Amino acid sequence: xxxxxxxxxxxxxxxxxxxxxxxxxxxxxxxxxxxxxxxxxxxxxxxxxxxxxxxxxxxxxxxxxxxxxxxxxxxxxxxxxxxxxxxxxxxxxxxxxxxxxxxxxxxxxxxxxxxxxxxxxxxxxxxxxxxxxxxxxxxxxxxxxxxxxxxxxxxxxxxxxxxxxxxxxxxxxxxxxxxxxxxxxxxxxxxxxxxxxxxxxxxxxxxxxxxxxxxxxxxxxxxxxxxxxxxxxxxxxxxxxxxxxxxxxxxxxxxxxxxxxxxxxxxxxxxxxxxxxxxxxxxxxxxxxxxxxxxxxxxxxxxxxxxxxxxxxxxxxxxxxxxxxxxxxxxxxxxxxxxxxxxxxxxxxxxxxxxxxxxxxxxxxxxxxxxxxxxxxxxxxxxxx
Ligand code: NDP
Ligand code: MG
Numbered sequence: 001x002x003x004x005x006x007x008x009x010x011x012x013x014x015x016x017x018x019x020x021x022x023x024x025x026x027x028x029x030x031x032x033x034x035x036x037x038x039x040x041x042x043x044x045x046x047x048x049x050x051x052x053x054x055x056x057x058x059x060x061x062x063x064x065x066x067x068x069x070x071x072x073x074x075x076x077x078x079x080x081x082x083x084x085x086x087x088x089x090x091x092x093x094x095x096x097x098x099x100x101x102x103x104x105x106x107x108x109x110x111x112x113x114x115x116x117x118x119x120x121x122x123x124x125x126x127x128x129x130x131x132x133x134x135x136x137x138x139x140x141x142x143x144x145x146x147x148x149x150x151x152x153x154x155x156x157x158x159x160x161x162x163x164x165x166x167x168x169x170x171x172x173x174x175x176x177x178x179x180x181x182x183x184x185x186x187x188x189x190x191x192x193x194x195x196x197x198x199x200x201x202x203x204x205x206x207x208x209x210x211x212x213x214x215x216x217x218x219x220x221x222x223x224x225x226x227x228x229x230x231x232x233x234x235x236x237x238x239x240x241x242x243x244x245x246x247x248x249x250x251x252x253x254x255x256x257x258x259x260x261x262x263x264x265x266x267x268x269x270x271x272x273x274x275x276x277x278x279x280x281x282x283x284x285x286x287x288x289x290x291x292x293x294x295x296x297x298x299x300x301x302x303x304x305x306x307x308x309x310x311x312x313x314x315x316x317x318x319x320x321x322x323x324x325x326x327x328x329x330x331x332x333x334x335x336x337x338x339x340x341x342x343x344x345x346x347x348x349x350x351x352x353x354x355x356x357x358x359x360x361x362x363x364x365x366x367x368x369x370x371x372x373x374x375x376x377x378x379x380x381x382x383x384x385x
Contacts, residue, residue, distance in 0.1 A: 005093070007097045008035050010046055013265070019050060020266055021269050047075055058079070109123065113141050113143045120272035153259075154247035160276070174240065188341065195213075218310020245294060312353070326352075327378040
């Protein structure tokens with residue numbers, strides 16, 4: 001039986017690479033649902049090629065165009081946020097790949113867990129915002145959450161065969177992004193175009209900015225806590241500019257296991273689909289004749305304050321990571337519109353953390369309210385700093 005896969009965000013960087021994985025293993029996987037937000041032409045082309053059971057476009061104004069373009073095919077066409085949340089529960093679906101960006105991924109992920117679907121989780125914002133809630137829900141429903149993020153997939157691979165052996169430390173590697181060697185003075189003037197040029201990975205715009213500001217690594221620290229049940233002080237970040245070691249685990253006897261490979265997201269996507277099996281793949285191999293040096297540096301939280309803010313949010317817990325995520329989504333969107341400077345982003349996030357009401361044990365409704373409040377405050381801070 002082929003596994004039926006729903007890809008939330010099939011037109012994005014992760015989504016299109018997931019389709020390549022499906023294409024490489026037509027005997028094992030089938031795209032059951034494909035979804036997008038705005039890029040309707042890409043979604044139409046994907047639907048014509050992969051013939052899913054259904055497609056969903058989140059932006060309802062694109063529905064008519066999508067429906068008409070697929071009228072000759074037996075593909076169900078839906079639109080809107082609600083349809084996206086409901087489609088994940090369709091009975092034949094085995095795996096839901098959450099590859100949409102931002103807070104919008106939370107509700108569909110919760111619904112997929114309730115419907116007992118295995119979650120291949122790329123949308124890290126879901127765990128940043130509501131990790132505790134997601135873990136509770138996954139526990140109650142017996143739903144596995146398989147990491148797609150390359151660092152967490154690496155940790156997950158290092159942990160295979162280690163049941164019962166406690167983790168001493170999780171060591172997340174970070175490329176350091178395009179501004180790794182910039183001085184504070186230089187960081188004041190970096191541009192959107194420079195931030196969008198990641199040295200090792202080709203990703204969507206939001207995560208590329210998060211990588212440049214190191215908020216991405218901060219989010220990954222939070223993600224690691226929820227995926228692997230480790231305390232904040234057990235999660236370390238090390239800068240490794242070559243992005244060959246994707247992350248490491250240190251065990252109680254001092255042994256460190258690492259997972260290495262080319263920087264190519266298709267491997268972690270495929271592993272989340274095939275776990276616990278490994279499938280033969282045509283992805284480029286690591287060539288040690290080419291990769292002659294692997295180097296490591298300590299992260300500088302003075303220049304990359306977002307990393308410190310994320311750790312702070314993790315220590316404070318409650319709705320604080322949700323506040324950081326919402327403020328970050330607002331400042332990144334503003335940075336992409338040239339409405340805020342690179343360093344200004346951290347200022348707004350820090351001030352939003354101080355202004356939004358803190359809730360120690362938030363419910364889902366509290367997260368929704370926190371997200372709205374934090375967004376409103378961050379927007380106001382950008383307009384009138
Ligand atoms: P992209 O921006 O490339 O793609 C995002 C996808 O989600 C697109 O299909 C987009 O549709 C859709 N989408 C965006 N907003 C919404 C919304 N509000 N409602 C419904 N659909 C929406 O992002 P990436 O693929 O780079 O990243 C996806 C997720 O994976 C993020 O959470 C990111 O942090 C995580 N991730 C990504 C990695 C990477 O290498 N790219 C690595 C590790 C994690 P449309 O095309 O129509 O805009
Ligand atoms: Mg990552």
